[in-house]
Amino acid sequence: MACRISELILECADPERLAAFWCEVLGYVEIGREDDGGIEIGPPDVGFGGPQPTIILSPGDVPPATKPRxxxxxxxxxxxxxxxxxxxxxxxxxxxxxxxxxxxxxxxxxxxxxxxxxxxxxxxxxx
CATH class of the missing domain: 3.10.180.10 (2,3-Dihydroxybiphenyl 1,2-Dioxygenase, domain 1)
Structure with missing residues (x-):
């Protein structure tokens, strides 16, 4: 058995703004809201567990100025x-x-x- 990527979490200052951006880029829709203000987006009519990972835009610190890993x-x-x-x-x-x-x-x-x-x-x- 193997694992598969089901979610990607992206910390951001403005989850609403980034959710809207990434929904337009990927053709995703909002599929849920987290208690901490995070927004989960994913493919329409599929949601979590489908062939593509969902993305959670989670409130957090501004990204570092260094190149991300x-x-x-x-x-x-x-x-x-x-x-x-x-x-x-x-x-x-x-x-x-x-x-x-x-x-x-x-x-x-x-x-x-x-x-x-x-x-x-x-x-x-x-x-």
Whole structure:
């Protein structure tokens, strides 16, 4: 038997704002609220335990200024990378510099609170 990732927890200053951002990025919906003000989001009509992990936006400290040890990678599902980059920037993502050379075939971005994530080139099928 093996484990599988069921949830990702992201500490943030404004769970409402980040939940809205990541719901738009991933096509997720709000599936629950935590007593501490956290918001759980996940795929519509699936929720916890489905093939994709849910994300809990948990109230917490501002992320450290150093490069995080873990980040999220996303792939476009219904458009090419350039069109998806344009969409993500319109949602509030911004380019981030983590020391990349510029020759990479992915884009490093930050969400509205500065959490780094990457937009990869390959298009994947929606789940």
């Amino acid at each position: 873990l980040h999220i990678d996303v792939n476009p599902t219904d458009r090419d990378q350039a069109a998806e980059l344009e969409r993500l920037l319109a949602l509030g993502a911004r380019p981030a510099d983590v020391g990349q050379t510029g020759a990479e075939d992915w884009h490093v971005l930050a969400d509205p609170e500065g959490n780094v994530f990457c937009l990869l080139r390959a298009r994947v099928r929606p789940v």
